[in-house]
Amino acid sequence: MSVLEVDGLTKSYGPLQALRGLTFTVSAGEIFGFVGSNGAGKTTAMRIALGVLAPDSGEVRWNGRPLDLQLRRRVGYMPEERGLYPKMKVGEQLVYLAQLHGLGAAEAHEAMEQWTERLGVAARRGDDVEKLSLGNQQRVQLAAALIHSPDILVLDEPFSGLDPVAVDVMSSVLRERADAGVPVIFSSHQLDLVERLCDRVGIVRAGEMVALGTIDELRTTDTTRWRVAVADARPGWAHAVPGVRVVAEGADHVDVELLAGTDEDGLVQAALAAGRLRELQRVRPSLADLFRGVVSVDDATEPQPTPQPAGRGRRLGRRGKDAA
Numbered sequence: 248m249s250v251l252e253v254d255g256l257t258k259s260y261g262p263l264q265a266l267r268g269l270t271f272t273v274s275a276g277e278i279f280g281f282v283g284s285n286g287a288g289k290t291t292a293m294r295i296a297l298g299v300l301a302p303d304s305g306e307v308r309w310n311g312r313p314l315d316l317q318l319r320r321r322v323g324y325m326p327e328e329r330g331l332y333p334k335m336k337v338g339e340q341l342v343y344l345a346q347l348h349g350l351g352a353a354e355a356h357e358a359m360e361q362w363t364e365r366l367g368v369a370a371r372r373g374d375d376v377e378k379l380s381l382g383n384q385q386r387v388q389l390a391a392a393l394i395h396s397p398d399i400l401v402l403d404e405p406f407s408g409l410d411p412v413a414v415d416v417m418s419s420v421l422r423e424r425a426d427a428g429v430p431v432i433f434s435s436h437q438l439d440l441v442e443r444l445c446d447r448v449g450i451v452r453a454g455e456m457v458a459l460g461t462i463d464e465l466r467t468t469d470t471t472r473w474r475v476a477v478a479d480a481r482p483g484w485a486h487a488v489p490g491v492r493v494v495a496e497g498a499d500h501v502d503v504e505l506l507a508g509t510d511e512d513g514l515v516q517a518a519l520a521a522g523r524l525r526e527l528q529r530v531r532p533s534l535a536d537l538f539r540g541v542v543s544v545d546d547a548t549e550p551q552p553t554p555q556p557a558g559r560g561r562r563l564g565r566r567g568k569d570a571a
């Protein structure tokens with residue numbers, strides 16, 4: 248079976264180690280969700296997968312073969328910073344991009360018509376890209392990634408800023424491509440969407456993969472989670488129960504985890520003693536819960552550079568990324 252292998256990627260920007268041996272695979276027909284805090288290294292990894300950025304070490308292979316220039320032309324890429332010509336008309340631009348990927352004029356035109364139709368921007372073919380709303384520009388950007396029927400799709404935050412209808416269209420296109428045998432990788436901070444759409448998920452933290460698998464595989468932990476609703480309970484009652492860790496507190500309920508070796512009897516007794524027990528049920532952690540479990544609050548800050556002698560080690564911000 249065809250497989251995209253991302254193997255042991257490391258990448259530093261000056262003193263900042265953005266990737267530390269990042270490894271994962273995506274099979275043909277699979278949608279892989281790439282998640283992680285801001286600055287975790289997702290864009291860096293995707294740029295390397297496309298070949299626009301070279302790793303310091305490690306390799307990306309497609310069916311066992313390192314991704315060379317020829318194979319890279321078979322990748323459909325949606326960059327985070329987007330990459331359309333603002334003053335070019337939507338239709339002309341898509342035809343032009345298709346031809347750059349080797350399609351003949353008639354074929355390119357047909358592909359443009361097909362994708363603008365499918366993505367709901369057919370009426371905008373004659374408009375300059377810059378005149379489109381951001382969401383519509385994004386639809387065109389996806390069309391640009393798909394126009395040459397790529398064998399691999401790599402999409403950097405394709406869902407950000409889309410309205411719910413566009414999210415549905417984008418989701419069904421990705422599923423369709425995957426069903427046609429294309430491995431699809433996309434990054435997103437919309438974890439509910441990732442949970443819904445992806446066959447497997449990778450959680451990156453400071454340039455390393457810290458969790459990898461199907462959502463169900465990621466849910467397999469040695470702790471179990473319960474939701475308990477107690478009316479008129481004294482505040483904070485759950486915090487005092489031995490073997491219980493409070494993971495979320497709502498207005499009328501708490502979510503708790505029973506630590507390994509603890510059964511639910513103690514929790515039930517404590518809940519009954521705390522007030523009128525309204526609800527007690529086992530809950531399956533969402534991807535957002537799993538994410539919080541492996542990515543700490545501190546990760547929202549970016550990976551720290553290794554200490555440098557005075558005068559060096561300046562960290563580039565978002566705007567400086569492409570300049571480096």
Ligand SMILES: Nc1ncnc2c1ncn2[C@@H]1O[C@H](COP(=O)(O)OP(=O)(O)OP(=O)(O)O)[C@@H](O)[C@H]1O
Nearest residue numbers: 260265285286287288289290291549563568569571
């Ligand atoms: N060209 C560059 N020069 C210097 N530092 C960079 C450059 N590109 C990225 N970085 C840094 O590398 C780290 C990883 O960045 P990257 O953009 O890959 O993360 P990300 O997971 O895509 O983040 P986000 O979710 O915010 O898009 C960050 O600390 C970032 O500031």
